[in-house]
Amino acid sequence: ARPKVGYYYTGKNAFNMLVEEISRIKVRDVQSVPVVVPTNTSAYDVIVTMFLEDVGTVYVVEQGGILAGVVSRKDLLKIAMGSGDLHKVPVKVIMTPMTKIIVTTADESVLEAAKKIIDNEVDSLPVVRPLAADKTYEVVGRLTKTNITRLFVELGEGKRR
Amino acid sequence: ARPKVGYYYTGKNAFNMLVEEISRIKVRDVQSVPVVVPTNTSAYDVIVTMFLEDVGTVYVVEQGGILAGVVSRKDLLKIAMGSGDLHKVPVKVIMTPMTKIIVTTADESVLEAAKKIIDNEVDSLPVVRPLAADKTYEVVGRLTKTNITRLFVELGEGKRR
Numbered sequence: 320a321r322p323k324v325g326y327y328y329t330g331k332n333a334f335n336m337l338v339e340e341i342s343r344i345k346v347r348d349v350q351s352v353p354v355v356v357p358t359n360t361s362a363y364d365v366i367v368t369m370f371l372e373d374v375g376t377v378y379v380v381e382q383g384g385i386l387a388g389v390v391s392r393k394d395l396l397k398i399a400m401g402s403g404d405l406h407k408v409p410v411k412v413i414m415t416p417m418t419k420i421i422v423t424t425a426d427e428s429v430l431e432a433a434k435k436i437i438d439n440e441v442d443s444l445p446v447v448r449p450l451a452a453d454k455t456y457e458v459v460g461r462l463t464k465t466n467i468t469r470l471f472v473e474l475g476e477g478k479r480r
Numbered sequence: 481a482r483p484k485v486g487y488y489y490t491g492k493n494a495f496n497m498l499v500e501e502i503s504r505i506k507v508r509d510v511q512s513v514p515v516v517v518p519t520n521t522s523a524y525d526v527i528v529t530m531f532l533e534d535v536g537t538v539y540v541v542e543q544g545g546i547l548a549g550v551v552s553r554k555d556l557l558k559i560a561m562g563s564g565d566l567h568k569v570p571v572k573v574i575m576t577p578m579t580k581i582i583v584t585t586a587d588e589s590v591l592e593a594a595k596k597i598i599d600n601e602v603d604s605l606p607v608v609r610p611l612a613a614d615k616t617y618e619v620v621g622r623l624t625k626t627n628i629t630r631l632f633v634e635l636g637e638g639k640r641r
Binding site for chain 1: 554557560598625628629
């Protein structure tokens with residue numbers, strides 16, 4: 320029988336509550352705006368874009384915002400160490416192609432997306448909207464470890480309800 | 481009066497519990513091993529170290545592991561775009577010097593450290609042990625957004641008690 324007070328024990332402990340609380344936060348609640356460049360951009364111009372926008376990852380898109388690849392600071396640092404002219408290296412050559420890209424969607428839980436980031440050892444995930452059955456995606460956002468760190472701070476400060 | 485059941489309401493809700501739970505996790509519980517190079521290392525060799533160790537930040541240390549500076553992929557990408565010989569650029573020239581470095585300690589809460597990462601827009605914090613009153617630090621660890629993302633996943637999966 321329930322005790323006759325305003326509150327009663329529900330069988331949940333702090334950990335269950337923590338898990339529930341975290342699980343209901345969606346990617347759309349914390350994602351950032353994506354920074355994109357066309358497929359014909361040079362490695363040099365991608366680096367310039369990265370510094371201007373202050374991001375660590377840039378998405379390479381075809382006409383209509385269709386995701387074609389991902390370029391990270393790591394990819395660019397590798398190519399910058401070589402002897403080639405960065406103005407002449409097309410981003411297509413150095414980007415991670417679609418076949419190897421892990422994606423998320425705005426509806427996915429941040430927890431599931433964060434697991435993908437950790438399991439696949441990537442810095443961020445493109446937030447995509449599937450356009451067809453053949454794995455064609457429009458890129459609509461960017462989920463980074465910065466977004467998740469900020470969320471952690473907000474949860475810890477009791478600012479997110 | 482307390483109801484005569486095994487449990488009673490303590491005035492805490494899920495959010496208070498969440499905040500408490502997160503606040504008691506210390507930097508030492510999640511930190512990584514630091515990757516360090518001596519102050520006389522070339523920019524080229526720092527990049528090689530970064531790839532070999534697969535880290536985004538390297539700490540520059542004087543004799544005895546005294547922290548002298550921090551170098552990020554961003555710093556190195558900037559210098560790699562220039563026309564200079566990376567073998568001849570000393571890391572001392574491109575590192576962020578101690579006067580501008582934000583640090584944490586193993587005893588600090590991850591929440592406080594995560595706030596520093598967000599507020600100062602850095603990728604990671606060196607975990608230090610103060611050696612003297614004049615702001616000399618030994619570097620003992622590395623707290624990154626990856627550590628915090630992994631912690632978030634563990635909290636969300638109920639794996640951390």
